[in-house]
Amino acid sequence: MKFPFAFTATLGLLFTGCAALAADQPRPNLPTVKTPSFRADTLSIVKFGALPDGLTKSTAIQQAIDASSKAGGGVVLVPRGHWLTGPIEMRSNVNLHLAKGAFVQFSAQHDDYHLIRTSWEGVEAVRNQAQIYGKDLENIAVTGLGTFDGAGNTWRSVKKSKLTETQWKRLVEGGGVTNDKKDTWYPSAASLKGSTIPEAFYWKEGKTVKDYEEIRDFLRPDMLVLDHCKRLMLEGVTFQNSPAWSLHPLLSEDITVRNVTVLNPEYGQNTDAIDLESCKNGIVEGCTFDVGDDGICIKSGRDEQGRKRGVPTENFIIRDTKVYHAHGGFVIGSEMSGGARNIYAYNLTFMGTDIGLRFKAARGRGGVVENIFINNVDMKDIVGQAIIFDLYYMAKDPVPLAGESTAPPVIKAEPLGEGTPQFRHIDIRDITCNGAETAIMLRGLPEMPLRDIVIENAVMQAKKGLVCIEAENIRLKNVTMLTKETLPVMEIQNSKDITLDGIKYTPGAALLMRVTGDRAKNVKLANTDTKAAKKDLEFGDKVSKKTVTISKL
Template identity: 75%
Template sequence: MKTLFPIVALTVGALLTGPASSAQVSSLPKVKTTSFKADTVSIATQGAVADGLTVNTAAFQKAIDAVSQKGGGVVLVPRGHWRTGPIEMRSNVNLHLALGAFVQFTDNHTDYKLIKTSWEGVAAVRNQAQIYGQDLENIAITGKGIFDGNGHTWRMVKKSKLTETEWKRLVSSGGVTNDKKDTWYPSASSLKGSTIPEAFYLKPGKEVKDYEDIKDFLRPDMLVFARSKRILLEGVTFQNSPAWTIHPLMSEDIIVRGVTALSPEYGQNTDALDLESCKNGIVEDCTFDVGDDAICIKSGRDEQGRERGMPTENFIIRNTTVYHAHGGFVIGSEMSGGARNIYVSNLNFIGTDVGLRFKTTRGRGGVVENIFIENVSMKDIPGQAIIFDMYYMAKDPVPLVGESAAPPVIEAKPLNEGTPQFRNIQIKNVTCDGAETAILVRGLPEMAIKNISIENAVLQSQKGLVCIEADGIKLKNVTLLTKQTMPVMEVQNSKNITLDGIKYAPGAELLMRVTGDRSKDVKLVNTDTKQAKKSIEFGDKVSKKTVTVSQR
């Protein structure tokens, strides 16, 4: 019988071209792909009506169940405006949206049920995802249609994120505001949930029914496939999600190709793609424009994440453009199970708050290692072009008006299983036209960020390099065109730092400042120090022998 998307064992490395086609990549496991019978059932034959009014949940589910029970095939969503409640996928089903198909999830929150699940890396109670599947195999969502999550009926909105006119229009539409009148909530239930610390946590002794009074606060993700194998998402647009948009969880053999994710810039928690504790996959040719992180690698949070012990590993991510987002490519902050063997290439970030973003904090634990990134172009980045931050403060990366942008004071703590690690990360061929900081590396005094290489970069920004608590950092052929020239580079309590072939704008007040009594072995190589008014400034207790300047 004729098949769609025949099963093929793809070697991930074989799909790459250019410098990233290394022996390391070719050693990655094969990605197993989906395969479906050509047998097709249209939702229209199951009673669905495309009038934009009828809620077609039963028809969607009937078609999906029928196809799965017959051994698999295609569920067709024809052109038209289809309304539905949440739907559950089944194994061996390809849910295919024809060009012109617009599927809008209902704004009736009673259509959604609360379930035990995982969110932000911990056991949680949430409304079931709008598209949901668990313990499935061989599933796909394909086509050129659109899913709309009606997310504005779920999400709170900060006044600071809107213009005055937009805020007045939102408040007049209904809902409630908090006592400070600076945040709007779609309902009193949503507001109540916001007053409870970590309200979504599944606490000991609590059952799902105990969360009913804050149901509206426990927003559903748009798509969750948990503990599933062989997943294909191709061509479809997912927009206006209540929370995270696409969330594969503890799954494997995943292909996300040609997908678009759209949510308002002010849409809290509307991550585009969260790969959590997943292995073996490809993300390519996508477009993301959302209100939170875009491509995000996660693996559980704190003790629960470490107990799960499932890293996200063996992924190729390439040929993708990100517009608004808190981070373009992100690892963390929930990375307690670790992340490794991830190859990233050919990304564009345009107006993204932060470009390449690695974030964690004490208590997470986990090891992030063997990450390879190349060919990244950035434009108009309000925050950092590249950031490694082990003191993530769970706030927006771009401070709002009145918020302090100063880094927190960091004191040493004892090493334990909750101490996170970033190590062995290579970044090549990066440009950035406009950022607040070009490169920020901020480790912990008890655990330095280790073995980071950045090569062949041209970064235009306010600040250049800020390197704190790091070990084994190498910059080679990096141009730092900074507007703030005091200093171009700052190194604090770091060691084994090699700055090779650094270029900067002539006339800088100070090229480099080295501070911290634990700084040592800083090499400045093949760099013209005479273009700066002052080459190196040393802090208290820092010997001039800490820095060596040489030409090779």
């Protein structure tokens, strides 16, 4: 399969260090990422009265940043110690540097924060300003070997189903309130009230920011937001216990995120590790993420607002990174209405994530996701799907709770429009997965199938193998799916131009492949031992046996 790469002639210098890509995968011809540089002048926060006792709250970090900026920039040093602070605003030309052993605790007093008009989950919103915030800045960094703690437990609600009975009892007895069903805990009555208001955080014309004050506790701050910034770097630091999203570069460019650790509780809702939203030119490498929502996440706005903004996330290298607990290891969507393109991800390890590679969108989003190349991904103990493409994402936890239906929904065609999402030209190579519910799930829409997806050289152990619904021009080559013997290895529904080449599977499988749906066409099975299964093919009603052609070994 050949992909269009007209962009390669115009985007400048070759981005080096991509030897891990397969020999026949296109090499990235991306712009060089511009990195910040700083004056050597260093100001210690101790000079501004900070005390390292963890109890004395001060504005010393902010004072030092402001003073450094006025002097032309430089390094603001946070020495070893336990420092209590309110929220911080970055300034251009300043590197906030945490020494080894520095522990910065953000205040748990919500009055220390203030509401602003911003963007969150891809729409205009009102939220508490991020704990580390910057807008319209250039040449900024947060570096070092210290730790930021966001006191997120004072902001986040918690579902009872996410905790053990002992943990739930301890949480409720510690304060806060529960909802009427007694199945969700909230840190305050204002937080609970906000949860009952549909689209509570959306910016609504005719209102002022002050109108949102009564539910301020519900409008949790992100830990770090850098909005419309250029040449930014995050390096070496640990960010933990975030109230909401952890690291959120927004409409920014020339981004370097290196050797960063993000730690949030597994039950922490909306605690994504990193959300690159409508950003351009960057690298994420050498990081470790263990969070309560998505790990590495690519976004570009939601629905009409995202399409109107029209700014894709593009030209990124993501490599040499580990993700533990997360809803998804590497994720694109679901707020991807501005599109995503030219993203190269390789040398990734996912351990215990709900889903490994996760591509999600929904009707109404619109947007085009294309030219995505993924290579060398190793996964273990994936709870749901190792690889999933889902254009019918229903905004729910990826792993059903006990009693919830796991049956796929019935999808009826709708007219094409600007809100129809598209995923195409995606190349995935050299994958291993030791344990998952489903190895590969592809689900497009009747009016807009998934298109032009390659998955090559994979060994995957899962209960189910391939589920392919509403897709076109899909190629699996040299893919091993070790599944339960009682289930079909591959299910193809209403899909066409499907090539399955060199498929290996558990000997004695009850059924190799089932093909259903009156729009199923041109399914090719090649270089595959069909005799190792008890039954090779099964067809649904209205599906001709000529739909499948088998090339002998």
